[in-house]
Amino acid sequence: xxxxxxxxxxxxxxxxxxxxxxxxxxxxxxxxxxxxxxxxxxxxxxxxxxxxxxxxxxxxxxxxxxxxxxxxxxxxxxxxxxxxxxxxxxxxxxxxxxxxxxxxxxxxxxxxxxxxxxxxxxxxxxxxxxxxxxxxxxxxxxxxxxxxxxxxxxxxxxxxxxxxxxxxxxxxxxxxxxxxxxxxxxxxxxxxxxxxxxxxxxxxxxxxxxxxxxxxxxxxxxxxxxxxxxxxxxxxxxxxxxxxxxxxxxxxxxxxxxxxxxxxxxxxxxxxxxxxxxxxxxxxxxxxxxxxxxxxxxxxxxxxxxxxxxxxxxxxxxxxxxxxxxxxxx
Amino acid sequence: xxxxxxxxxxxxxxxxxxxxxxxxxxxxxxxxxxxxxxxxxxxxxxxxxxxxxxxxxxxxxxxxxxxxxxxxxxxxxxxxxxxxxxxxxxxxxxxxxxxxxxxxxxxxxxxxxxxxxxxxxxxxxxxxxxxxxxxxxxxxxxxxxxxxxxxxxxxxxxxxxxxxxxxxxxxxxxxxxxxxxxxxxxxxxxxxxxxxxxxxxxxxxxxxxxxxxxxxxxxxxxxxxxxxxxxxxxxxxxxxxxxxxxxxxxxxxxxxxxxxxxxxxxxxxxxxxxxxxxxxxxxxxxxxxx
Numbered sequence: 001x002x003x004x005x006x007x008x009x010x011x012x013x014x015x016x017x018x019x020x021x022x023x024x025x026x027x028x029x030x031x032x033x034x035x036x037x038x039x040x041x042x043x044x045x046x047x048x049x050x051x052x053x054x055x056x057x058x059x060x061x062x063x064x065x066x067x068x069x070x071x072x073x074x075x076x077x078x079x080x081x082x083x084x085x086x087x088x089x090x091x092x093x094x095x096x097x098x099x100x101x102x103x104x105x106x107x108x109x110x111x112x113x114x115x116x117x118x119x120x121x122x123x124x125x126x127x128x129x130x131x132x133x134x135x136x137x138x139x140x141x142x143x144x145x146x147x148x149x150x151x152x153x154x155x156x157x158x159x160x161x162x163x164x165x166x167x168x169x170x171x172x173x174x175x176x177x178x179x180x181x182x183x184x185x186x187x188x189x190x191x192x193x194x195x196x197x198x199x200x201x202x203x204x205x206x207x208x209x210x211x212x213x214x215x216x217x218x219x220x221x222x223x224x225x226x227x228x229x230x231x232x233x234x235x236x237x238x239x240x241x242x243x244x245x246x247x248x249x250x251x252x253x254x255x256x257x258x259x260x261x262x263x264x265x266x267x268x269x270x271x272x273x274x275x276x277x278x279x280x281x282x283x284x285x286x287x288x289x290x291x292x293x294x295x296x297x298x299x300x301x302x303x304x305x306x307x308x309x310x311x312x313x314x315x316x317x318x319x320x321x322x323x324x325x326x327x328x329x330x
Numbered sequence: 331x332x333x334x335x336x337x338x339x340x341x342x343x344x345x346x347x348x349x350x351x352x353x354x355x356x357x358x359x360x361x362x363x364x365x366x367x368x369x370x371x372x373x374x375x376x377x378x379x380x381x382x383x384x385x386x387x388x389x390x391x392x393x394x395x396x397x398x399x400x401x402x403x404x405x406x407x408x409x410x411x412x413x414x415x416x417x418x419x420x421x422x423x424x425x426x427x428x429x430x431x432x433x434x435x436x437x438x439x440x441x442x443x444x445x446x447x448x449x450x451x452x453x454x455x456x457x458x459x460x461x462x463x464x465x466x467x468x469x470x471x472x473x474x475x476x477x478x479x480x481x482x483x484x485x486x487x488x489x490x491x492x493x494x495x496x497x498x499x500x501x502x503x504x505x506x507x508x509x510x511x512x513x514x515x516x517x518x519x520x521x522x523x524x525x526x527x528x529x530x531x532x533x534x535x536x537x538x539x540x541x542x543x544x545x546x547x548x549x550x551x552x553x554x555x556x557x558x559x560x561x562x563x564x565x566x567x568x569x570x571x572x573x574x575x576x577x578x579x580x581x582x583x584x585x586x587x588x589x590x591x592x593x594x595x596x597x598x599x600x601x602x603x604x605x606x607x608x609x610x611x612x613x614x615x616x617x618x619x620x
Contacts, residue, residue, distance in 0.1 A: 220422060
């Protein structure tokens, strides 16, 4: 490992540590750093302990995990599709997962069968991915940036319409909860959702990182990758399954949060190049930092009111998207 | 080192794209001998790229067989095949920044797999490939800053880093000027002559194929139209018929080893090109028509 590589990992680690500290110490409730520390050590009064240990820490952890999932899937989609704009939200895959999840919520099955929500989200994500790729290939090939994005946006709009249709049949409380959740929100964080997401992220990220070198080759071209000895079909199948799983699990616990998978890998590619052996783990770390930071902003900027995290990431992400689009179609 | 039997061989090879009435490759039997520089010729849409993809296992024959070293291509484990056959495909779009060295290092994948770290052997193979293609000084440059000719050399270097016995190139000089086109053909013939590699090139350049190839195969609508030495295949009747355009054949004036090789001169159909003034109608007779 060269010195500059070591420095980069160090910077990413520091960033992760700092954003983690910030998101635990900063919040709507006015707690001094001393109070937070003693709560973390299991001391202090009951209310403070509850706020810190059952609200802030799981929320920071969930933000970190969702950020890691989304940034990792974004980086993988970009390699598989040879498209720097590919991202789970823009490709409509988050929307597909949301349809699955909202169906379960509206049918009122979520309470009775908690495992059903991620499963339905996964099914929705797989369907969305299949439809988008089918449209893009049928209309001129996944290589064409504009066709692929158009397919993703159109399919995303369709899924939104389905969600709104489903919500017509929901009662007022379900409706409010579902809409809030569709805008991407981490306020539902519990230790249960944290452990659920971790259970998906750990194995899926290991599988994806193991495929980093094949991703490097596929990013140049599928035929090229085949001729260099990659089993392209198998790699793509596994990668699409793993990313669908990650997107579905993120959507199931936090709703639709867009653009993380666009901003984070793009920034890392600028400073670090495109070797996926570095890019994938770095995306997870930086994605975790990025979403903890945006979520801290979302929680505090309009306190005591709370902005949906997805709104903040979209406000940051759309300008990045426009810049990338202008560059890629030049 | 040179294996017995043909490098590539097909028998009654057929490939039909889904939904197409006519096969893209239609009952083709051919072979490529080891050590040859084999040029694959034919008009646009004659099936050159499809045939290469069948020989390389990117497509599966709908009938007949395509073998590499007497084993059906689709039965070869992909990494082992990639240690034998290096490919320079036609289309490759660099979406994400890569340096020349990173690109060439990808040629080590068949030897390294997904996990093994780059060792001394790998670095030597990469350095040799860079030297062979005369791009050592470009190694740290991003691919996006290279000229078309330099980028093409980097892709040949990637194939050489695979340390293959066989090189397959799909229109390697399609976008290159004369200088880079000549340099590419000279490099490829050197690789066959000095390094003993078998080289298969699909190309539109009949004249360079006639000068540099030891064997040529002419495809027409997925069928074999002619195969043999350049002198046998590059013939006014055959070329005129397959390309549906009148041509004359002249001998290369030299100097050089390829002096006298057949060169195709397409003729003006309507008697005299724009620049030929009043040279009359004699050049307009369609040689290939009956």
